[in-house]
Amino acid sequence: MDSKETYIKAAFEKIIPLFRESGLPIDEIDERLQIKFADISPKWAGLCQSRISGYYPQEEHEILISNTIDNGFDAIDVLIHEVCHAIQFHLYGDEVRPHGKEFKVIAEAVGLTGKMTCASANHELGIKIKKWEKEIGVYPHEPSFAKMIERWIINLINYGGSFYILAMIVQYNTP
């Protein structure tokens, strides 16, 4: 696999039958769904932004998967969770709670379990994910050199900034 985007597209193809078999209308949303990797809040492993937009209103779903995820299993697990959100929006719009009873029905139908805010694969689904992981190939997680430099600079600015503020406070409080 040359990129995480290629990886996740391959993963999406794998999970389509899972949703179909559970009677969930994945084929009604797959054309309007985009999956990307992004630097999102560390609170979340993934995010699904759904909206209806355009002159001829159309549904759009954008799934973001955290760049911090470093293995295929978790990436596929998060993808399944986020696709459940897209399905929920397709069926109920934004009238219902993000992790409410409607979500629970969808999530459990495809094999997610646990607290719904972080529902992840049950044992049986875990076995399927491991199989798909093998079929797709190596998960390409390598922080690029540019990213490393970028992080280093950001840290430097952050720390530099704190020292500057601290210096100001010390100076201000010194008679």
Ligand SMILES: [Zn+2]
């Ligand atoms: Zn969720």
